[in-house]
Amino acid sequence: MTIDLGVLISGRGSNLGAILDAVAAGSLDARVRVVISNKAGAGGLEIARAAGVPTVVIPHGAHPDRASFDAALVAALREAGATCVVLAGFMRLVTPVLLDAFPYRVVNIHPSLLPAFPGVDAQAQALAYGARITGCTVHLVDAGTDTGPVLAQAAVPVLEGDDRDALAARILAREHELLVLALGWLAQGLVEIEAGAAGKRPIVRVRGAATALGIEAPR
Numbered sequence: 001m002t003i004d005l006g007v008l009i010s011g012r013g014s015n016l017g018a019i020l021d022a023v024a025a026g027s028l029d030a031r032v033r034v035v036i037s038n039k040a041g042a043g044g045l046e047i048a049r050a051a052g053v054p055t056v057v058i059p060h061g062a063h064p065d066r067a068s069f070d071a072a073l074v075a076a077l078r079e080a081g082a083t084c085v086v087l088a089g090f091m092r093l094v095t096p097v098l099l100d101a102f103p104y105r106v107v108n109i110h111p112s113l114l115p116a117f118p119g120v121d122a123q124a125q126a127l128a129y130g131a132r133i134t135g136c137t138v139h140l141v142d143a144g145t146d147t148g149p150v151l152a153q154a155a156v157p158v159l160e161g162d163d164r165d166a167l168a169a170r171i172l173a174r175e176h177e178l179l180v181l182a183l184g185w186l187a188q189g190l191v192e193i194e195a196g197a198a199g200k201r202p203i204v205r206v207r208g209a210a211t212a213l214g215i216e217a218p219r
């Protein structure tokens with residue numbers, strides 16, 4: 001089943017580019033209905049335009065609070081026909097206004113193996129900590145910061161002599177694969193979510209797929 005995506009960005013948009021490339025190549029059964037940026041100068045807007053995808057700029061500063069900003073996002077996403085929202089380098093915390101409009105259908109890509117190194121500049125956090133292995137995580141978004149149920153992860157080594165940019169580039173290559181993979185599972189209806197018992201996390205099952213990149217799917 002084709003999935004209708006709304007992609008939220010704030011910057012460069014390389015993950016958006018990976019999604020659009022996969023759609024164009026026929027390896028991801030999705031339509032990108034709209035790309036929304038909170039920043040008018042985001043490079044990803046050009047990537048969207050070049051692919052013929054409608055773009056909307058909604059500056060967060062034009063809204064008095066997060067909830068009203070999110071309400072504007074929801075209106076634009078609904079108008080475009082999006083049923084699944086991808087946070088692809090979207091540097092704003094989202095509120096229940098967005099999450100409740102797309103239950104279990106807001107997806108984030110984060111450049112660490114969560115729950116390690118949530119929040120900003122996870123790559124620098126991993127280096128500063130002295131981690132030997134880090135990676136990236138695709139997860140469903142909940143009300144916390146990078147705390148939602150995990151869909152997929154990929155491990156990436158930290159190499160001797162890495163600086164922040166070298167490590168970020170190695171992780172980014174994996175992000176592009178992992179995000180497309182996880183969106184494909186959603187498009188194929190392979191993701192089952194069971195609400196957690198009181199105080200517990202929801203349980204995510206992905207039918208027939210390995211949820212860590214580089215590990216073979218069970219047969």
Ligand code: GRF
Binds near residue numbers: 011015088089
């Ligand atoms: C990526 O590292 C992503 O994991 C993080 O922000 C960065 C966005 O990069 N959330 P891009 O805009 O997709 O190139």
